[in-house]
Amino acid sequence: MAAQPALPATARAGRAPGDPEPEPGPGLRERKKRRTRDALIEAAHQLFLSQGFARTTVDEIAAAVDVSQRTFFRYFANKDEVALAVLADAEDYFIDRLRNRPADENPLQALRAAIVESWRELGSPDRTGPGSVTSALELIRMIEDTPTLLAAHLRRVTDQERVVTRVIAERENLDPAEDLRPAVMAAVFGSVLRAAHLSWTADQEVDGPEGMIALIGRHFDQLGPALAGDWRH
Structure with missing residues (x-):
């Protein structure tokens, strides 16, 4: 009996010859x-x-x-590192979203959209455990009440500002050593975000990712008036 011809690898894998190669997943x-x-x-x-x-x-x-x-x-x-790992992972997620925001968004629009997108996606019902928004919100409370963790967290915030500065500079095709706007924007963004977090810990009626998104929005809405508005009226 004649030997059967060997099937192409794509056919053995259940794919047609013209189909794209599957993306390799993480190994065992x-x-x-x-x-x-x-x-x-x-x-x-x-x-x-x-x-x-x-x-x-x-x-x-x-x-x-x-x-x-x-x-x-x-x-x-x-x-410290294991305690802050949830927030560290969320920060990496945010940076990835920021890098992929549309190029026609200005830096503030991209930052605001990326943080809202991150909170919403990480807060989806199918996300539980270490990567969930619930864990992140619980950690925010614990960090503020633990001096050693707060110090470690603020060091991470400083590192995060440097990363955000680089990403904004790359998006805008600027040299951050010569143009200070990316660093200033990163610092302002980090400060507004921290103010929103502190506001959340002080207001127990606002809960969950949508509550945090609403608080972040309210704080960003006040950024223009705070910087350029007449506070006497």
Whole structure:
């Protein structure tokens, strides 16, 4: 019996010869690492909320996930880093959205749209656990009440401003060393956003991602009047 000709790879994979190659997904090793990282973040988050940041140890976080302390330190340098990981991931998400905003938006429009888009997408009902908006909102409260975390968070905010400055400068084809507008805009944006966050922690009736989006909008709406308006009227 004559040997059957070998099928093309595309046919063996259930694709027609003209179909595009599928996008490669993360390998098993990367998926396992991601699950371990998420589990450590979630365990730390719950321990911090239940017994406080200061009283929680790295050993307790590792034990909650059934891994060693050595494994914990493969993912995070210290407690501060794991505590801020949710916000760090959200910040990376925001930067990605900012880079992909339409080129015809001015910097303030792009920044405002990117932060609203981030809160809305991260707040979708199918997002739970470490990457959820609920976790981020809980963290905002905890950070403001924990001096060591607040200091670490403010260092991250400074780093974030530098990244935003670079992204705005790239969008506008400017040299941030010569043109100060990207740095000024990044600083103003960060300050307005922090004011919105502080307003949220002081107003417990405003909850969830839509509540935060509304607060951010109200604060940005006051930016023009605050900078250029006549405050005497």
